[in-house]
Amino acid sequence: MLQNKLIIFFLVWAFSTHAHEMTPAYPIVKPSHVTGVVKVDLSLFNSREEIKYYEIGLFDLNWDSIPFSATYRIIKVAYQTRKNFSVYIRKSDMDEATYVCTTSKVKKQLESKTLVSSRICSRLDGMPA
Amino acid sequence: MKYSLAILSLCALPAYADVDITGNVEAKCVIQTTKSGVYGNPIASKLSTTPADGGVLPVIRFDVALANYYTANITHPTSFSSSPALSDTVAWTGSTSVTQTSDAGMSGYDAAKVVYDNTTVFDLTVAGSTWFSTASSATYAASKPFVGGVYTAIVQASCVAK
Numbered sequence: 001m002l003q004n005k006l007i008i009f010f011l012v013w014a015f016s017t018h019a020h021e022m023t024p025a026y027p028i029v030k031p032s033h034v035t036g037v038v039k040v041d042l043s044l045f046n047s048r049e050e051i052k053y054y055e056i057g058l059f060d061l062n063w064d065s066i067p068f069s070a071t072y073r074i075i076k077v078a079y080q081t082r083k084n085f086s087v088y089i090r091k092s093d094m095d096e097a098t099y100v101c102t103t104s105k106v107k108k109q110l111e112s113k114t115l116v117s118s119r120i121c122s123r124l125d126g127m128p129a
Numbered sequence: 130m131k132y133s134l135a136i137l138s139l140c141a142l143p144a145y146a147d148v149d150i151t152g153n154v155e156a157k158c159v160i161q162t163t164k165s166g167v168y169g170n171p172i173a174s175k176l177s178t179t180p181a182d183g184g185v186l187p188v189i190r191f192d193v194a195l196a197n198y199y200t201a202n203i204t205h206p207t208s209f210s211s212s213p214a215l216s217d218t219v220a221w222t223g224s225t226s227v228t229q230t231s232d233a234g235m236s237g238y239d240a241a242k243v244v245y246d247n248t249t250v251f252d253l254t255v256a257g258s259t260w261f262s263t264a265s266s267a268t269y270a271a272s273k274p275f276v277g278g279v280y281t282a283i284v285q286a287s288c289v290a291k
Contacts (some may be wrong), residue, residue: 109211115165116162117284119286
């Protein structure tokens with residue numbers, strides 16, 4: 001009986017996930033309601049229990065930041081929920097804009113450890129050939 | 130009467146409808162933190178995640194749905210994100226390696242990895258799961274003992290569309 005409980009506990013522990021997922025990898029750039037501004041729609045799923053906030057970033061090929069607009073730059077995504085969001089980019093910046101990323105925001109800890117900050121980046125300049 | 134019966138019998142027949150189930154397998158990357166690391170303190174001037182030093186290596190799992198669409202870029206720390214006030218410099222070392230794979234085709238990932246600065250890049254050329262572990266070590270200058278307190282450093286795990 002105890003053995004079965006231990007096996008179940010191990011399986012629950014082994015398969016519990018702490019994941020960060022963002023799609024699509026190659027978002028479609030669409031016109032927005034503002035002239036000279038385009039938008040991309042993305043979806044973020046959070047199953048990292050210790051993470052509540054994710055930061056959006058837009059970068060060029062050399063990882064330099066590019067200005068963008070979104071409803072919130074740091075979005076709250078509750079555990080095991082999905083959040084859809086849009087990133088608005090000036091058309092004039094689209095030649096350089098390459099990566100749109102979400103990065104998990106980690107909290108200060110009370111023990112000496114390494115924390116893992118996860119970042120997923122979609123690419124705006126199309127799929128690889 | 131005959132027509133009414135015919136119409137009623139039609140109404141009594143069960144209705145059939147085809148319901149489609151559609152699915153879409155697209156390029157997707159999921160980062161899972163399998164284990165957060167812990168710093169061991171084998172000597173007063175050193176903090177290390179290596180198990181031999183009493184530490185725990187952080188383990189990160191990358192799942193990719195399709196091959197050849199993402200790279201895993203893992204950056205080991207070169208500073209503390211939080212620590213007591215330190216008056217001297219800290220020397221950092223670190224490395225990242227593949228610890229487990231879901232497919233035999235991933236066996237070449239470690240040999241093909243590219244290291245620049247403190248970042249290690251793995252080309253995820255096979256669909257499936259790969260587990261990476263990152264070793265991190267901090268040594269206080271001139272072998273001075275670290276100040277008592279909590280030390281935290283961040284490993285950045287990035288999944289970047291190619």
